[in-house]
Amino acid sequence: MAPRRKFETNAVRTQVPRTPLREHSVPLYMTSSFVFDDAEQARALFADEVPGNIYTRFSNPNNTEFVEKMCLLEGTEDGIATASGMSAVFTSFAALLKSGDHLLVSRSVFGSTHQILTMILPKWGITHTYADIDKPEQWEALIRPNTRMIFVETPSNPALDLIDLAWLGALAKKHSVLLNVDNCFCTPYLQQPASFGADLVVHSGTKFIDGQGRTIGGIILGRKELIKDVRFFARHSGPSLSPFNAWILSKSLETLAVRMERHCASALDLARQLETRADVESVKYPFLPSHPQHALALRQMKLGGGIVTFTVKGGIDRGRRFLNALQMISHTANLGDSRTIATHPASTTHSKLTDAERAAVGILPGLIRVSVGLEHVDDILSDIDQALQKSR
Ligand SMILES: *Cc1c(COP(=O)(O)O)cnc(C)c1O
Numbered sequence: 001m002a003p004r005r006k007f008e009t010n011a012v013r014t015q016v017p018r019t020p021l022r023e024h025s026v027p028l029y030m031t032s033s034f035v036f037d038d039a040e041q042a043r044a045l046f047a048d049e050v051p052g053n054i055y056t057r058f059s060n061p062n063n064t065e066f067v068e069k070m071c072l073l074e075g076t077e078d079g080i081a082t083a084s085g086m087s088a089v090f091t092s093f094a095a096l097l098k099s100g101d102h103l104l105v106s107r108s109v110f111g112s113t114h115q116i117l118t119m120i121l122p123k124w125g126i127t128h129t130y131a132d133i134d135k136p137e138q139w140e141a142l143i144r145p146n147t148r149m150i151f152v153e154t155p156s157n158p159a160l161d162l163i164d165l166a167w168l169g170a171l172a173k174k175h176s177v178l179l180n181v182d183n184c185f186c187t188p189y190l191q192q193p194a195s196f197g198a199d200l201v202v203h204s205g206t207k208f209i210d211g212q213g214r215t216i217g218g219i220i221l222g223r224k225e226l227i228k229d230v231r232f233f234a235r236h237s238g239p240s241l242s243p244f245n246a247w248i249l250s251k252s253l254e255t256l257a258v259r260m261e262r263h264c265a266s267a268l269d270l271a272r273q274l275e276t277r278a279d280v281e282s283v284k285y286p287f288l289p290s291h292p293q294h295a296l297a298l299r300q301m302k303l304g305g306g307i308v309t310f311t312v313k314g315g316i317d318r319g320r321r322f323l324n325a326l327q328m329i330s331h332t333a334n335l336g337d338s339r340t341i342a343t344h345p346a347s348t349t350h351s352k353l354t355d356a357e358r359a360a361v362g363i364l365p366g367l368i369r370v371s372v373g374l375e376h377v378d379d380i381l382s383d384i385d386q387a388l389q390k391s392r
Pocket of ligand 1: 084085086087089110153157182184185203204205206207216217218
């Protein structure tokens, strides 16, 4: 038996078998179908009696490599790669839920997840209840007889509140409910939900997994018997990830550990720096001792993550002026990029909510979210510093 390898080694050395050309780096398999040896092999492949590729909507070597690598990194048995993070979220719901089922969901999930829950799933009689991530004592009472799945993001976006995954895993088990965790903010380098009892883990590969803002992709991971049902649904409904994007994402995983180390180190530096500023009302970062769930963050996450949020004094107008004053940092709708990105949720992603609704998910008028990139930390700090001064 091969020795059990470490995270970084699995991320680099998990590779589909070489072709007779003996390439060192994995080639791109841009083909929609695969040739059968003979009629008998074709029959056996379709009957699922032998492993192998038939058609890229079902499987492709680049996708297989990405999935196998992510399974090793997340500690899950099986998975399906999808065309986007949203197709991973949607497919995990559509494949495993049926009419009459109910979901319990942490409030302030990703915007499109909220749209799926409120506008799409009700068309098929699937309902949900939101629970406050900072009030775990309320969760058990919200589980109904027809609750089939709990879905959470931790840390939450953009408030960076955490939920205790070990506690939630035990709660889900007690009520025979599936626990599905969107692990996009952490990546498996920082947090492995399956190790706390999650049945399913979904990702947007678009964020830290790609890490360079190039491509869209996603993945659903979990136990073999659950993924079997997801595979059937995906094989026939077709949310497959393109081999090109799978190749990019699998290559990107080779550098995930070193990138996350730097994202997190610079984010902690930035959070500490912001805490000393008089014109910053508050700073939220899981690995700052001032975070209300700092002890949980240390238990559950390897490092504090690449996202820092802070609130500037001066409300919504100051927030806007701050963004306009940035010189290097990008103002764009992504995160987990090598380039540092700042956003102002109150005037963009959450502008349609009322002040009270925003406050309920922890978005104050002056809240700024920074996805800390891989530039030199001094340059990140000085851009934020000059924008704070200029926006006074
Ligand atoms: C971006 C994001 C998604 C959606 O991923 P796409 O790849 O854009 O479809 C889902 N969940 C979280 C937490 C995200 O940040």
